[in-house]
Amino acid sequence: MEALTQLQLAFDVVLVLTLLGLAWQALTSPELFRAIVLFIAFGLLMALVWVRLAAPDVALAEAAIGAGLTGALLLTTLSKLAKQTDKSSRENNKDIIAPSAASTDE
Amino acid sequence: MRLLLMALIIAMAAGLAYAILSLPAESAGLSVYTTENIAISGVTNPVTAVLLNYRAYDTFLELGVLLLALLGVWSLGSTATASQRPSAPGPVLDNLARVLVPILIVVAGYLFWAGAYIPGGAFQAGAVLGAAGVLLILAGWRINHRLVGLPLRISLVLGLVVFAVVGTLFMLTDRQFLEFPPQYAGVLILLIEGLATLSIGIALAALFLGADPEEDDN
Amino acid sequence: MINTIFLYALAGVGLFSLGLYALIVHAHLLRKILAINIMGSGVFLVLVSLADRTQGIAPDPVPHAMVITGIVVAVSATALALTLMLRVRSETGQAELLEEPPK
């Protein structure tokens, strides 16, 4: 019993540390794509945490929405961002926010 | 500057940690109440009971949040490249979609059905449905242009509207909004969940797509 | 058991703080959006972990439901934020916000 508890504690500690580590990696990764992939991994790990915390409903929601859909959204956004870069470099990008007056063309 | 920021945040974290550790070591929260009333809630999964009965009003507004986010995304118009067709999917993706989409739809149906008893429910099911939609979009499939206008919109608001209508109906019989008679609660929740799953799935897929497909057509 | 519950709650605080720090120091909007999501996960972790404090009975389902609500809110907000970011990018040519508020 004692050993089991010890083992469980070790598991918890490792899980928590991995979670924090992944979050840190996702937030500091110099490459955006890597950051997003790490974030998705983070989401999946969160799902594991929810299972561990006896919250299977949340785990399902996290896996499907938090990691899955959010991840898909992030990836597609990144690809659009990349396309924009190609496009804007073609069109002499206008890279400063123009101090335009509030638009009145509604 | 960053050091100062770090110090501030660490101080905040320390305070928060202290506050959390000072919480009572045991607390059942509201679980006494949720268990007590589970029999008349219409479902047996306590989380579903909270989501679709005890605190159904939150869920109702949350459907509003999802729809609102979609409205917001659509109001932003085309995002420069959003309207560009993705490059033709490779055969792998195409085949994958053909296999996975039906499976996902079945999983979604199961999750929504099972949500009443075991983990699962409208949001999880809706998300899986949404994933199916994402896959279809990635595979290059586009919604038929005849369905793009009103029919699509109706399917998006269906969950919210039926939720509200069911909630309102019983107001006429001297009950409060969203107060389900226990004997019908199960059926009603199933009805609401089913349509909500549909709306959530379509909304999530639409969020993935980006701009309003109706405008993209033009 | 109790200790591990609090361990997860503290991890929640950790995620919240990490996210906050990253939100402030990073300029790229995509990173800011990631940071907000990680902060959110931290809050959710605090909510759910502490729901299982009493041994022997099933965890309190109310925070679980709250977190599911929160996850849906988060994905909605993220979708809006990402689209908005793309628009900002296409109008201004950069996915960052200028430091000083516009005059």
Add this chain to the structure above:
Amino acid sequence: MNLIFDTHWVMMLILLPLFGAVACFLWSRQAVTLGLITAVSVLLSVIALTLQVLEQGTLRYAVGGWGAPLGIDLYVDGLSLLMLIVTAVVGVAISVYSSAYFKPGKAKHYWPLWMFLWAALNSLFLSADIFNLYVTLELMGLAAVALVALSGSASALAAAMRYLLISLLGSLFYLMGVALLYHAYGTVDIALLAQQVESSPAVWAAIGLMVTGLLLKIALFPLHFWLPAAHSSAPAPVSALLSALVVKASFYILLRLWLDVFPEANLALSYLLGLLGASAIIWGGIQALYQTRLKLLIAYSTVMQIGYLFLAFPLASIIGWKAVFYLLLSHAIAKTAMFMAAGNILFYGGHDQIADLDRVAQRLPITLTAFGLAGISLMGLPPSGGFIAKWLLLEAIILSGQWWWAIILIAGGLLTGAYVFKVIGFAFTQAEVPHEPRMVPKRMEWVTLTVAVLAIMLGFMAPQLLALMDLGAPFGETMS
């Protein structure tokens, strides 16, 4: 069945705008008509609710029939009722204004978003549940952000982005506080919390988190940095909504929590809030004075007026709370009129450079009158709602013996006078119209004037409104 007294008006106030939003979304070609119908029906429902509450007293509505702590309760007392009323009044005015302001391409997006915002505001004011308040806050935040971005200009999009991040950050701080309170007391109902809360580290942390999160959303100095850009680059009716209602909604939550859940909140914190409020008054006023664009000037004026609301915290007296609440109401009305007036000027002349205002202002006498009347209320000059508020606030300050706030109050009034008259002064200069202006629809001008006149009329409605505020004694029992 008595139609007025038995109908669930509380729910109608949430459902009507929600259905309105759905209807505007489904049939976007008729969005204007549908929106206006919704607006009027919401106003009528608020009137009915007022009659109901006047007859039956405060109202607690258990959604789903469960009741707190298991279910979610809605609560109507003087505070929430007045917020609902002012929202309905501003809402109808904005709806009328918007029906002429937006071109169809924008209107089809504007109307469902605005209806959603209205639903969010109403549900926020009615909620008695701190988690439900989180959901309504998010609903409100997302709608507001989308509305800001609607004008589509680069500056508006950047402002909307910043606003969204701030709004989400504020919500997360708030939600963390909710988590702590729930796990400390096992309920998220405000009334139940109020009975149980006592000083403890968890409560302190919750206060810190929730106050910080809400201050971000309220944009109290020095957390105001996002507001001027967002409020000034949005389309005019949206600017009005944001300044008049959206920031006030977050303040409303803070007020509720402060009065009910954090009664033990300590003196140092309330002084800090008062001090920040004072700084906001001075800083916002000076910034407003230096602005060269009208809408930015008005936005900084909002930063300033928010500061006034916090002067009541160190006073901690019933009359002080009533004073700032009256200020909140009259500011909401006056600011609506002011942003509408700015919208008319922009519409007409295509710009809002203050120095060139003479070219447009003289041709829009109705708009200018409205601006002037709203300005009178902001300055706190009689007869206006702002004057009543200032009078009560001064009274509270003098009674508390903390005379230094009076200096801030007076200085703020003079600063307001300076920037309001800076604008008005230009209206009397003689200049030619250099280009072909765009005619402002009559409807927009007249609704602006109507709202401005209402801001003045608030100066004569104090006995009734103050009596309404007492309903349910939200600020505590009066000694008598």
Add this chain to the structure above:
Amino acid sequence: MNWAFWLPLLIVLSSLLAALVIFILPEEKTKTRIGLNIGAALLKIVLVAIMLWGVHSGYQFETRLPLLPGLELVLRADTLAMLFVALSAGLWLLTTVYAIGYLEDSPHRSRFFGFFGLCVTATVGVALAGNLITFLLFYELLTLATYPLIIHRGTEAARKAGRTYLIYTLAGGALLLIGTVWLYTLTGTLEFTARGFLSTLDSMHHPALIIIFVLLITGLGVKAALFPLHGWLPQAMVAPAPVSALLHAVAVVKAGAFGIIRVIYDVFGIEFSASLGVTLPLAIVASVTIIYASVRALFQDDLKRRLAFSTVSQVSYITLGVAIVGPLATIGGIVHLVHQGVMKITLFFCAGNLAETLGIHKVSEMSGVGRRMPWTMAAFTIGAFGMIGAPPLAGFISKWYLGLGALQAGQDWVIFVLAGSTLLNAAYFLPILYAAWFGKSTGSWPNERNIGRYETSLALLIPPVITAILAVLLGLLASVPFSPLEWTRLITSLEYTP
């Protein structure tokens, strides 16, 4: 219909409604506008006459409307109020006639006459105010209504004058507000009461009361142009002549002076004020103002600026009379409210005529103008002699009572102030008169226009002639019932214990 309730309200509304209609009147509807202006002014005079008779016969007129819990909007016709109401109603009619003539064919007349009407509404409200909060309300309204009149011409100078005016008056209003609220928190009432309502207050509040007195008097002193708060008045002379007449004689300056009377008599009570020791400093400030402004007037070449400094000096006679503490001085001060108004308006009308007809703005340009515009200059002469205090003109009555009162109260030094001021008045008025009547005309004027069959248009000529005649009559018939002097005796008898 309850006349006691409605009459004060009607008197206020008569000009307010007219003003609101005039605002929305299209610019080219000149006839309708003139009709409305004159009609409303006449109506107001009739209503005031009825009320005057009523008050004299002992009727109580009072309007009460709820404003705040425990505070009401009160309009009450007491004897002091009637003096000011009658003055402003009468002079409004003349000023309106004058303004119609003066502004013929100039742009933005709807706007001008709208604010003109609001201005008079506010003045009447100030006069009838039955408590301090009502007074404050109309006092601030007066600020707001006069500002557009001052910057009416829209020039850079006008905008600057307007800005100065606002800085002074809004700051003054703020002080007044603090004082009023503070007073309310101490007493729980703000109702004007004969002999004041503060003497019963615990003496521990006396230091606070002194500060409140200073706040109130400073706030009022801005409009009453007490030194050193008078800076806005000479600048404001860029406004059109009818506005100057309004500022100097009918509305703004008078509202300040009237407020000082109210605060000292009906809030603090004259005897209580004296016991607090605040009246002597006030008398000294008033005296300094009188002398200082007279000296400044001496060096002004611009005619309207010279008149403006003259106003600063003359209005302080009112304050001085009140601050001396004593029935006779009080009579002198209060009656000067009317006398100064009638005389100063004459002078400004005349200055306006010179500017409008001949383009004369400077004293040095007036040589020989008496022969070109005899009627105008005759009126001017009467006004000037009145200001100097020559018998039997109205100004003489005021100074006589002030002097007597000072002796009666044992404040002999005031005599020197009066004498000095009289000499200075003579020093800055007589050269003008000499040049106008006996100076050689160069034959050409800066900007001569031919308006009307007479020396100028009738609308411009009749008002100053009437006011000049009034200035004579007020002096000659000072002891007739209903004369300002007799009315003032009545007011004073209520204030002092016999």
